[in-house]
Amino acid sequence: MSERYYGFAVGRIRVLETRLLDRARLEKLAEAADLTEALAQLGETDYGPLISAGLAPTEIAAAELARVRDLVLRLAEGAPEVDFLLWRWDLQNLKLLLRGELDRVGLNRLGRYRPEEIAGWFAKDEPALPALFAEARRIGREILERTGDPQMMDAALDRLYYERGSKFWPGRSGLLAAYWTARIDLLNLKTFVRARKLGLAPERLRQLLLPGGRVAGETFLVHRAEDWDEVAAWWANTPYSAVLAACGHLADLPALERAVDNFLVERIKPAKVIPLGLEPVLGYYLAKEHETRLVNLILAAKAARVPPARLKERLRHVYA
Amino acid sequence: MDLGTVLAFAGVASAVVFSGFGSAMGVGIAGQVSAGVVAEDPGKVGKTIILTALPGTQGIYGFVIGMLIVLFKLPAFHGAVPLDAGLKFFLAGIPVGLVGLVSGIWQGKVAAAGVGMVGKRPEEASKGIVYAGMVETYAILSFVISFILVNSITP
Structure with a gap:
């Protein structure tokens, strides 16, 4: 990946990074009195044209991510x-095509094709x-x-x-390879916690665990029957002990999901200081994926009249 | 053409070509990032120009050494250049050429990072120039050595 400089792309991304929603902006959005005020605030950001176009609140985040997808594809000039x-x-x-569920859910416009x-x-x-x-x-x-x-x-x-x-990823980007491994391990951790709560059989858990992480799938199966304290002691000795420290208790699934998201955002943040190459572009795209999830969360919470204090608890770290 | 003259021309070529290549690469790298920044924020064009131009100095240093040899030194020999003098010209062109090549590329990378900094924090542009200027030091040192070496060659 370091064979090319992607200078033009990096220059544009450096400016675009300044327009990402920062923590203060997200908290202000969360404090908005209602959905209308939240949309008005969002209209002052890069999301403005989408709101002016009259998109439904549920469509805004996906439309923004689709715009970023188009931009990143142009900037990356066909990078695999x-x-x-x-x-x-x-x-x-x-998956939707295989399931034959197109009548219920439309295909997304976020992919390569x-x-x-x-x-x-x-x-x-x-x-x-x-x-x-x-x-x-x-x-x-x-x-x-x-x-x-x-x-x-x-x-x-x-x-x-x-x-x-x-x-x-290995051999293409050390940063993305490390991010990918962490993503696999932490997705497996969430699957493991959900499987314990649902009482899934070991064979079912084995089918759900992803390969390629630093924590082997078999290790999750070994700890499946242990109590939560033993599981926490095991996890504290993995490279992801910070996730445990951040969420307090692994069984607290919303806190765990928040801690995992925060960990992964922090893991990709070094892309902001890589001066040349494709990593800043990939980091920006992943940051936008994360940001649009948060915007979706806030708008959905505003539509459901979730109190601002509770909503702010659910906010994550941001890339900006 | 005698070997001494060939070597003297090779000295000119190495001074100009290598340093020019380094500058072209360096300006190219920094220029691409600058273009990206300006595409998103046209108001930053002024702050990116110095950083983009900085890696261009290596090519100028090499050009000066080349011109010094061609315009002032070679005519003093009134025809064929002796082998030992030709070899001296060749060796005198190498410092500014090779250091210009390497420092031009690396200065371009530092300048590109500085332009990225301008994209985010335009008020910090001067710090980016200082960092890129540090790479310049070595290009200047090699230029001075090449200059002294060329001036020490007499018929």
């Missing part, structure tokens, strides 16, 4: 690293997509035919994607 990050959204579309391209490829193999998609389609169909369980199909496709990622 950006494609790989965006494939996550393409695979979500593929336009929804029409994915749907055309799914139906007629046109245009040609990377081999990962053909493999994902084959695995998805096989699981659905064998089990009829869409959740198992989702888990298998997630495993495929993250497994590819753990081979893709």
